[in-house]
Amino acid sequence: MKKKICFLMIFVLMMSLLSACGVNNSSQTTKSSASTPQKVVVTDAIGRKVEVPIPAKKIVSVNESATRLISYLDGLDKVVGIETLSKFSDAYKPYLLAHPELKNLPQVGKGNSLNMEEIIKLKPDVIFYVHYGDMDPDKLQTQTHIPVVALKYGEKCAFSEDVYKSLQIVGRIIGKEKRAQEVVDYLKRCEQDLNNRTKNISEDKKPKVYVCGIGFYGVHGIESTQGKYRPLNLINAKNVADETGKTGSIIIDKEKLLSWDPDIIFIDEFGLSLVKDDYKKNSQFYQSIKAFKKGQVYTQLPYVCYDINIENAIADAYWAGKVIFPERFKDINPEQKADDIYKFFLGKPLYKDMKKSLSGFKKLDLGS
Known part of the structure; x- marks a missing residue:
């Protein structure tokens, strides 16, 4: 009888341990799934629907304009390749003066002379660029099989809905939505302050x-x-x-x-x-x-x-x-x-x- 009771206790204990292990494994699986990027369709700045993994962990920026916007969102740690940089002094581009390490990244060409093989080799989750009409984003996407997201600066001005929208698009894709909104709010506060100081002159x-x-x-x-x-x-x-x-x-x-x-x-x-x-x-x-x-x-x-x-x-x-x-x-x-x-x-x-x-x-x- 004592042997039966002992066996029963051991059996219950083993089942409890197995059950506990099962819970832990389930928890780990859930955690892993949560950190895996999910594919979401976003509308870029020129109205294209693009399926991208969110949050993107690796980015290629194929023009300096896009890299600048990414820098404002503290997203440069995700950039694995950039446009071939111009030879102007870094002082003409504060984002580059602040982050000279960008010059050590692979440079993937410029404009219509992009190095497709280099871009593909870098395996980015998404390609960002600022649209001027001289690049076909759908063609680039077809050639690389990588999502291409277009951004805009608007009519060459720092304060525009195109800039705000582009910042928010980048923020959503790279997991910096809060920072993107902070930047947009800051720009709007500056605009209001400057106007308030001078509007009644x-x-x-x-x-x-x-x-x-x-x-x-x-x-x-x-x-x-x-x-x-x-x-x-x-x-x-x-x-x-x-x-x-x-x-x-x-x-x-x-x-x-x-x-x-x-x-x-x-x-x-x-x-x-x-x-x-x-x-x-x-x-x-x-x-x-x-x-x-x-x-x-x-x-x-x-x-x-x-x-x-x-x-x-x-x-x-x-x-x-x-x-x-x-x-x-x-x-x-x-x-x-x-x-x-x-x-x-x-x-x-x-x-x-x-x-x-x-x-x-x-x-x-x-x-x-």
Whole structure:
């Protein structure tokens, strides 16, 4: 009898242990399933339906514009391949200045000269690119058998629904939805703050402003500007180029500056060297313009270099506000503000590093 009871106890104990093991195995299986990416259909920025694994663990970015957006979302640890980088100084692209390690990644070509074999070899979960109409995403997807997701910057501006949507698309795919919303909210707060500071200034109290040297498929000098230039629009400034009725990049006949005769000129660092060279050859022309005669010429951080440096666009807007409407921006230290912006977008202050290669925010005397 005692033997039977003992056997029964041993049997019950063994069954309990087996049952416990079964529960643990079930728990592990559930946990493993939860971490496995699920395929979800998303609508990209140009309206395509794309099935992608979420969260994507490996990314290839086939243009610098897309890499920049990914950097704002703290997603660069997922990037395994990038576009072949341009040879411009890192200072023209803050995201690259903040993350020089990107240059050690495999570079997969550029534009219509992508290295398909290299992309396939990297085995990314998704390919991101910013759409300009010069790349066929469906063709790229067919050639690589990898989901291709298109993003957009909109009409060449830092504050647009296209930018917000693109950030949110990337955030959803790489598991950074919270960060994407933080970035969108930050952009909207900056836009509101800049507008609130200047919205009630009467037109007759606004000086005429011109911005030049802005990148546009390469480097240009004083003739390169933008209509509806966003950093000036944000502070409700009077941009003389708006008289053209055009939006985005414009190459003007520089003689037009004589009739516009702006009170203040900002020279983008991207084209500054060309303006300096031209000034040496044509100083009499430049000194015929009010801004040059009165010493109201200023440098600004590079707005465009392979699309818009959004962090620089915001910093430039605060700097322009400080110069044009000093009473409305008397609480702003432009250099400190730039560093605050860099820290939010890229995780570290960069203004001093920028100034090692560039002029930064300063009044410029080309005649000295």
